[in-house]
Amino acid sequence: KTGTLRVITLNLKGKTMGNFSFDITLSSPGLATQTAWSVPHLLITEANKQTGELVLLPELGLRPQINSRNNVTQIDPKDAGINVADALVFHLLQSDWSLALDIQEVPPHIQVDVLQDVTVREGSTDVRANLNYQIDNAGVKELSLQVPADATGVHISGAQVSDSIPVDGKPGQWTVRLQRRSIGALSLAVTYQLPAAGTDNRISIAGLQTLGVDLRRGYVDVRSRGRLETRIANAPATLQPTD
Numbered sequence: 001k002t003g004t005l006r007v008i009t010l011n012l013k014g015k016t017m018g019n020f021s022f023d024i025t026l027s028s029p030g031l032a033t034q035t036a037w038s039v040p041h042l043l044i045t046e047a048n049k050q051t052g053e054l055v056l057l058p059e060l061g062l063r064p065q066i067n068s069r070n071n072v073t074q075i076d077p078k079d080a081g082i083n084v085a086d087a088l089v090f091h092l093l094q095s096d097w098s099l100a101l102d103i104q105e106v107p108p109h110i111q112v113d114v115l116q117d118v119t120v121r122e123g124s125t126d127v128r129a130n131l132n133y134q135i136d137n138a139g140v141k142e143l144s145l146q147v148p149a150d151a152t153g154v155h156i157s158g159a160q161v162s163d164s165i166p167v168d169g170k171p172g173q174w175t176v177r178l179q180r181r182s183i184g185a186l187s188l189a190v191t192y193q194l195p196a197a198g199t200d201n202r203i204s205i206a207g208l209q210t211l212g213v214d215l216r217r218g219y220v221d222v223r224s225r226g227r228l229e230t231r232i233a234n235a236p237a238t239l240q241p242t243d
Contacts, residue, residue: 007045031103036067039099050095053080056088060183061108061138064088064101071097108138108183112210114218120203121225125194127151129208132187139181143188145174146209151192158188173211 001007010022024042031037044050054072058064063086066074072090080089090099111134119126133143147154149171156164160178167173176188190208197203210216220239224230235241 031062035103037064037101037103039101041098043095047095050092052092054090054092054099055080055082056090056101057084058086058088061106063104063106065104067100067102069097069099072099106137108140109136110134110140110213111215112213112217114208114210114216116208116218116220118205118220118222119225120197120222120228120230122196122228124196125203125205127190127192127194127205127208129190130187131190131208131210132185133213134185135183139183141178141181143176143178144211145176145190146211147172147174147190147192148194148206150195152194154190154192156188156190158186160186161188 008024026040026042028040039054039056053075055077056064069090071094072092075089075091077084077087077089082089113132114129116127116129119128144167145156151172154164154166154174156174156176158176160180160182162177162179164174164176167175178186194203194205205220205222207220219242222230222232
């Protein structure tokens with residue numbers, strides 16, 4: 001360290017002339033909740049002239065915007081052979097360049113298609129739901145579901161599911177934790193049981209709710225097993241019969 005700077009010394013094998021290439025890899029803590037960031041400056045102290053290119057590849061969910069710049073010119077990523085979405089590429093004109101960015105966090109956009117299969121039996125009513133998520137913009141580490149408060153035997157599974165836990169103080173609400181931050185297509189399977197019909201031979205079926213999503217579509221099918229026959233007296237306005 002020299003004041004606020006840090007110096008890295010490369011020891012060469014001997015006196016060196018001509019063209020040579022060196023690869024330097026550095027790392028530092030992430031931005032966390034920072035909303036402003038000055039791009040680190042790597043300076044070759046012995047160079048009489050220093051030019052080059054700077055490539056910024058933001059993580060999914062982060063959108064950098066230029067706040068101020070000095071001695072840098074932004075260029076098209078394709079001209080530099082970079083075919084990555086949201087990449088920023090700059091040409092460095094002089095060694096004393098600087099670049100400051102504003103960092104905006106982009107929330108994930110979540111769509112889900114749900115198929116709920118309800119089977120009415122004499123002892124209980126079995127519900128199996130298949131959920132197909134499409135997650136864009138940014139990855140997510142947790143998902144929230146709401147099953148009926150009187151549901152029992154709740155089981156949530158999926159290829160990327162780490163575990164699922166009920167939320168204290170919120171009957172029927174579950175938090176699904178994923179093995180890693182996920183983006184793109186994601187599937188879950190949810191099964192549970194509802195109480196049997198009462199003495200009036202009526203049963204109320206509440207739908208599985210996917211919390212915190214931007215768009216939800218789906219189907220529900222109801223069927224019976226054994227000696228039971230089911231009829232829907234009054235379908236709610238939120239359901240439309242289909243073949």
